[in-house]
Amino acid sequence: MEITWYVIVCFMLVMYIVLDGFDFGAGIIHLLFAKTDEEKKQVMRAIGPFWDGNEVWLVATGGVLFAAFPTLYASAFSGFYLPLIFILWLFIFRALGIEFTYLINHELWIKPWQKGFGISSLLLALFFGIAFGNIIRGVNLGGVENGIAQFKHQYSFFTPLWDSSFSPFAERPGVIDWFTLTIGLVAVLTLIIHGAYWIILKTEGDFVKNLQSKILPLWIALLVFILISLFAFMAMKSFNKELFAQHPSAYLLPFMALLGFIGMLLFAKSNKHWLGFTSSTLFIISGIGSAVTAMFPVVLPSTNSQVPSLTIYNTSSETYGLQVGLVWWVIAFVLILVYFTYVHRVYKGKLTEKHDHH
Amino acid sequence: MEDALLYSRLQFAFTITYHYLFPQLTMGLALIIVIYKGLYLKTNQLIFNDSAKFWAKIFAVNFGMGVVTGLPMEFQFGTNWAQFSERTGNIIGQTLAMEGMFSFFLESSFLGLFLFGEKLLGKKLHFMTAFLIFVGSWASGYLIIATHSWMQNPVGHEILANGKFVLKNFSDLFSNPWLLPSFFHNQMASMVTTSFVIGGTGAFYLLVKKHRQYGMLFLKTAIITGVISTLSVAFPTGDLLAQQVAKSQPITLAAMEGLFDAEEGAPIVLIGQPNMTTQRLDNKIEVPKLLSFLTYQRWNAEIKGLNDFPREEWPTNIPGLYYSYHIMVGLGTIFIGIMLLGIWYLWRKKLEVKRWFLWVLLFAMPFPYIANTAGWYTSELGRQPYLVYGLFKTADGVSENVSAGNSLFTLLGFVGLYLVLGFIMLILVGKIVHKGPETTLKNT
Numbered sequence: 001m002e003i004t005w006y007v008i009v010c011f012m013l014v015m016y017i018v019l020d021g022f023d024f025g026a027g028i029i030h031l032l033f034a035k036t037d038e039e040k041k042q043v044m045r046a047i048g049p050f051w052d053g054n055e056v057w058l059v060a061t062g063g064v065l066f067a068a069f070p071t072l073y074a075s076a077f078s079g080f081y082l083p084l085i086f087i088l089w090l091f092i093f094r095a096l097g098i099e100f101t102y103l104i105n106h107e108l109w110i111k112p113w114q115k116g117f118g119i120s121s122l123l124l125a126l127f128f129g130i131a132f133g134n135i136i137r138g139v140n141l142g143g144v145e146n147g148i149a150q151f152k153h154q155y156s157f158f159t160p161l162w163d164s165s166f167s168p169f170a171e172r173p174g175v176i177d178w179f180t181l182t183i184g185l186v187a188v189l190t191l192i193i194h195g196a197y198w199i200i201l202k203t204e205g206d207f208v209k210n211l212q213s214k215i216l217p218l219w220i221a222l223l224v225f226i227l228i229s230l231f232a233f234m235a236m237k238s239f240n241k242e243l244f245a246q247h248p249s250a251y252l253l254p255f256m257a258l259l260g261f262i263g264m265l266l267f268a269k270s271n272k273h274w275l276g277f278t279s280s281t282l283f284i285i286s287g288i289g290s291a292v293t294a295m296f297p298v299v300l301p302s303t304n305s306q307v308p309s310l311t312i313y314n315t316s317s318e319t320y321g322l323q324v325g326l327v328w329w330v331i332a333f334v335l336i337l338v339y340f341t342y343v344h345r346v347y348k349g350k351l352t353e354k355h356d357h358h
Numbered sequence: 359m360e361d362a363l364l365y366s367r368l369q370f371a372f373t374i375t376y377h378y379l380f381p382q383l384t385m386g387l388a389l390i391i392v393i394y395k396g397l398y399l400k401t402n403q404l405i406f407n408d409s410a411k412f413w414a415k416i417f418a419v420n421f422g423m424g425v426v427t428g429l430p431m432e433f434q435f436g437t438n439w440a441q442f443s444e445r446t447g448n449i450i451g452q453t454l455a456m457e458g459m460f461s462f463f464l465e466s467s468f469l470g471l472f473l474f475g476e477k478l479l480g481k482k483l484h485f486m487t488a489f490l491i492f493v494g495s496w497a498s499g500y501l502i503i504a505t506h507s508w509m510q511n512p513v514g515h516e517i518l519a520n521g522k523f524v525l526k527n528f529s530d531l532f533s534n535p536w537l538l539p540s541f542f543h544n545q546m547a548s549m550v551t552t553s554f555v556i557g558g559t560g561a562f563y564l565l566v567k568k569h570r571q572y573g574m575l576f577l578k579t580a581i582i583t584g585v586i587s588t589l590s591v592a593f594p595t596g597d598l599l600a601q602q603v604a605k606s607q608p609i610t611l612a613a614m615e616g617l618f619d620a621e622e623g624a625p626i627v628l629i630g631q632p633n634m635t636t637q638r639l640d641n642k643i644e645v646p647k648l649l650s651f652l653t654y655q656r657w658n659a660e661i662k663g664l665n666d667f668p669r670e671e672w673p674t675n676i677p678g679l680y681y682s683y684h685i686m687v688g689l690g691t692i693f694i695g696i697m698l699l700g701i702w703y704l705w706r707k708k709l710e711v712k713r714w715f716l717w718v719l720l721f722a723m724p725f726p727y728i729a730n731t732a733g734w735y736t737s738e739l740g741r742q743p744y745l746v747y748g749l750f751k752t753a754d755g756v757s758e759n760v761s762a763g764n765s766l767f768t769l770l771g772f773v774g775l776y777l778v779l780g781f782i783m784l785i786l787v788g789k790i791v792h793k794g795p796e797t798t799l800k801n802t
Binding site: 055056 | 418422425426427428429430432433435436437438440441443444445446447448449450451452454455456457458459460462464467468469470471475478479522524525526528757758759760761764765767768771775779782785786789
């Protein structure tokens with residue numbers, strides 16, 4: 001039952017990252033590459049009908065995490081207090097940047113909202129990457145200092161924004177260290193490419209060609225950061241080597257990630273636009289899949305030796321709650337599939353000016 | 359620790375109060391929009407479609423604000439109330455997750471189609487999207503109130519040795535006697551806000567002599583829904599809820615009414631100030647025996663007073679609770695008066711000439727927001743000092759690892775950010791109202 005729910009939570013999280021990921025990517029492209037007002041509108045058009053629905057995946061994932069793994073929810077949300085509140089504030093700016101930009105047709109109104117949308121997308125992608133890096137690296141559970149836990153509960157921890165050593169191998173690492181920052185940059189670059197493929201898929205014109213030519217340099221930079229983070233991860237104690245030895249089929253995930261990664265470069269100039277987007281999607285799904293599999297069953301590693309890591313078993317709800325939860329979750333999920341198919345059918349194909357909201 | 363608790367409480371109170379300014383209008387507007395779209399479908403009169411479109415714009419701004427201020431609510435259970443989340447996530451996690459899975463997906467999937475897809479969809483499907491948004495928003499309210507009801511009147515659970523609350527019976531969460539009275543009371547209160555907002559806007563258009571036909575339609579709509587909702591907020595929904603409070607939280611009822619000592623034939627106090635030192639109400643004006651009658655349907659029934667209960671069980675802020683309750687009830691009574699007068703003028707076709715009444719409607723607009731907020735404060739202050747009534751104290755729920763400095767910083771951040779958002783939102787709504795409905799009628 002715990003494993004089922006863990007798969008559900010991971011599935012929803014990955015859905016969120018794939019779906020809202022292209023919105024973040026589009027936001028960064030909007031900030032960095034879209035120069036003219038027409039290009040900016042084109043970016044907004046590609047995500048306009050979808051972003052709100054995509055963001056709901058995060059809210060729903062949060063809710064499901066709360067119901068299925070309350071201890072993990074309580075631990076991670078309170079421990080990463082400040083970074084999470086910053087993320088909330090950024091979300092507010094991003095949402096308003098998308099919805100309010102064109103409500104008043106004046107340069108002084110439009111410009112700040114456009115920048116707000118772009119900058120908050122960039123920071124959100126970076127912060128989400130950093131957050132994921134923290135979960136892989138682990139935290140000082142129980143707030144252990146000199147071998148003594150400072151907190152009443154073992155799941156409690158406090159992570160400063162950074163620690164002077166800036167190293168992921170410190171006893172009490174900060175939220176930002178060179179490893180988590182690298183993962184943050186991996187997230188930013190991946191999502192730019194992912195977002196670019198979405199815009200290429202959903203719109204047309206010169207800007208699309210421009211984006212296609214940007215993919216190669218982005219991909220090379222991404223490769224560098226991925227290699228750094230991979231070597232660092234191999235050295236971490238959260239990396240469960242035995243799992244891969246016992247279940248060789250687990251190698252399928254990193255292999256698929258590799259395929260997706262190659263596809264992200266290979267299909268940059270292809271006329272079959274869906275191939276590029278499929279590749280970046282495959283890379284995100286199997287990349288995250290590989291990481292969580294490599295840590296299984298740990299969900300939040302402990303960096304000290306006194307307090308055990310949080311796993312799916314010591315953070316989950318009781319069986320009865322998980323069972324009834326599964327019933328309504330499946331019903332809701334079928335409904336969601338119906339809405340999702342319907343909305344994407346109405347907006348299928350290339351989006352042109354007649355689909356503009358404002 | 360004391361400070362951290364206070365700041366976390368203030369932050370939750372501030373962010374939820376601000377957040378709820380938006381759903382109380384959007385839930386009501388969703389219903390009004392469905393009604394307008396339905397009337398358009400049936401009668402083919404363009405005025406209904408224009409009005410639906412106009413209110414959809416205001417709905418969209420408010421809905422957006424509701425979404426962005428709602429996200430912090432879900433996060434705060436974990437960030438500021440980790441011990442509470444850890445011990446009760448088994449139960450309240452269920453209803454909160456259901457809200458995400460059932461309502462938010464429904465609303466967000468169809469909102470874009472509803473706001474911008476009229477041409478793509480055609481008449482009937484467009485009506486359907488409006489209807490689905492209505493269902494989604496009310497379901498969201500229902501699931502939140504199911505969560506709230508469990509905290510007020512915990513049912514269907516078992517407490518383990520380690521202090522965790524574990525779900526024993528899922529359907530108990532939804533057959534909680536607290537749930538339906540609260541839900542309908544809340545939804546009717548949301549209709550009161552909506553009626554006054556629509557009515558105020560209609561009155562504004564008649565006063566400035568613009569968009570006359572729309573102004574009249576808005577006034578009519580507002581007064582009809584207003585009469586129904588202002589009355590049903592009090593009776594039966596408010597009355598049923600009060601009886602439920604009497605049953606499961608008699609101390610809260612005593613504090614709400616400012617009743618220190620038990621009384622047979624207890625009065626309802628209209629005005630008066632609770633004096634905590636002398637333990638009585640100063641300067642009171644009361645209606646004798648009414649409280650006993652309303653609670654137990656007997657004029658001389660005994661109502662327990664605060665002194666019948668141990669001091670540590672008393673709500674922590676009795677004056678706050680008393681005033682919140684009385685502000686809610688007082689305003690609610692005034693709302694009934696305004697709406698009854700309105701329906702009289704509507705019937706006599708005198709609405710347009712009674713300009714003073716239009717002014718009243720215009721300036722009444724903010725007050726339902728105050729009444730709704732006061733109502734929620736009554737409920738929340740009444741539950742103190744508990745998070746889960748009788749079982750789990752608020753002080754035990756706060757995150758132990760979030761320092762007072764951190765929570766004060768984020769509290770101030772939220773206050774500043776929301777202040778700016780408030781300005782922006784008022785500018786936008788002002789702009790929409792100023793522009794008025796885009797008419798497709800021929801002779802206006």
